Amino acid sequence: MKKILFTFFISFTIISFAQNTKNFESIANKEISTEVQDLLELKQNLKYFIGKDGIDEIDVEIMSNQGFFSMILMNSIQNKEENKKLTYQVVLESFVEFKTNEGYQNYKTIYPFLKEIESRPADIKNWENDKLLFEKIGLQPIRIEKIHEYLKENSNPNITYKEFMESFNQKEKAETTVNQENIELNLDSKNIGYAKYLEESKQIGKPLLLYFTGHACVNCKKMESSIFREKMVYKTLFNDYIFVSLYVDERTKLPENLWKYSEFTKRNIDYIGAYNSEIQMKKFQTNAQPYFIILNENNEKIDSMFYTDDENEFLNFLNKGLEKHKN
Numbered sequence: 001m002k003k004i005l006f007t008f009f010i011s012f013t014i015i016s017f018a019q020n021t022k023n024f025e026s027i028a029n030k031e032i033s034t035e036v037q038d039l040l041e042l043k044q045n046l047k048y049f050i051g052k053d054g055i056d057e058i059d060v061e062i063m064s065n066q067g068f069f070s071m072i073l074m075n076s077i078q079n080k081e082e083n084k085k086l087t088y089q090v091v092l093e094s095f096v097e098f099k100t101n102e103g104y105q106n107y108k109t110i111y112p113f114l115k116e117i118e119s120r121p122a123d124i125k126n127w128e129n130d131k132l133l134f135e136k137i138g139l140q141p142i143r144i145e146k147i148h149e150y151l152k153e154n155s156n157p158n159i160t161y162k163e164f165m166e167s168f169n170q171k172e173k174a175e176t177t178v179n180q181e182n183i184e185l186n187l188d189s190k191n192i193g194y195a196k197y198l199e200e201s202k203q204i205g206k207p208l209l210l211y212f213t214g215h216a217c218v219n220c221k222k223m224e225s226s227i228f229r230e231k232m233v234y235k236t237l238f239n240d241y242i243f244v245s246l247y248v249d250e251r252t253k254l255p256e257n258l259w260k261y262s263e264f265t266k267r268n269i270d271y272i273g274a275y276n277s278e279i280q281m282k283k284f285q286t287n288a289q290p291y292f293i294i295l296n297e298n299n300e301k302i303d304s305m306f307y308t309d310d311e312n313e314f315l316n317f318l319n320k321g322l323e324k325h326k327n
Contacts, residue, residue, distance in 0.1 A: 024048040028089040042091070043069065053096045062111060063095060070219050071288045071307055072098060101286050103306050110137045122164035124155035140316055146172075169312070173230070185228060187245040189215070190252055192272055193279055197244045202297040207325040209241040209318075212280045212291040214249040214273075219307040220290045227311045236318045241294075248277040248289060294321040 027045060032038050046063055049055045062068055076094040077086060084090075098104055117133040120126065127148065134144045150168050194210055201208050213220040227233055237243050250272040259270045264282045269275050281287045284304070294302040302324045305317045 031085040118162040121157040123157040189247040194244050208295040210293045211245045217289045230311045246276040249273040
């Protein structure tokens with residue numbers, strides 16, 4: 001009986017895998033536009049990526065998240081060759097490339113813990129077990145203690161931590177948001193690489209924070225209009241770091257002495273965006289935006305991060321970078 005069940009399981013798995021492969025192959029060359037209907041269809045068809053080039057169900061679940069979905073889509077648009085169609089195959093290749101990034105691998109590692117804590121009841125009676133999960137997802141002790149203090153006053157076993165954290169974040173945002181009308185970010189879209197800022201870093205001893213962004217990057221605009229303007233984030237970005245914005249789609253022409261043909265991208269580099277994009281891909285092995293990378297004065301990587309809609313997660317990233325730089 002056990003042998004029959006095992007044989008059935010293996011057969012079912014093979015058939016399911018074959019169906020996913022067959023379904024993907026049938027749409028691989030289908031063109032995708034940026035129309036809403038096409039993007040909704042793309043999201044629905046992500047399940048057919050399972051089993052392709054090492055992609056599993058967790059990858060697809062993460063990719064379905066709006067932030068990651070937008071990032072992968074922009075990555076795909078940039079990856080496709082000029083005058084070529086944006087197809088499911090191009091999206092697959094971009095996702096496979098994105099999966100190799102250290103930041104994604106770290107996120108995938110903590111993803112099960114994130115899901116678990118979000119589904120748990122926000123009950124103070126379970127705090128010791130819940131605290132372990134918050135530690136596993138990498139929250140700093142001071143952040144965990146703030147959550148604990150808020151939970152003492154707002155414990156509710158009838159709501160999940162997902163709902164609880166929304167309330168907690170709103171409270172913190174109300175306490176820390178700077179008057180946005182009075183904030184000027186002054187992001188320079190004309191920066192050509194970061195060599196001069198590296199020299200500045202050596203002179204004053206501050207770490208560099210490179211921000212690879214784009215005029216057409218939706219998630220970049222989201223972060224700039226909200227998270228960058230949080231009081232503690234703003235202070236840390238512009239006081240504790242040498243913050244350098246590098247636009248990958250800036251169409252301003254480079255000085256002619258910097259024009260070249262890139263053997264890495266197989267394209268002519270004659271405008272600022274292409275120059276910065278080559279740096280991101282060649283040196284940091286990714287071309288997704290937004291992308292943040294912290295460097296020390298020796299041009300060595302301290303840490304990196306992609307898009308987030310959580311100001312506390314971003315602030316945690318900034319503070320950890322400063323701590324590592326001191327050590």
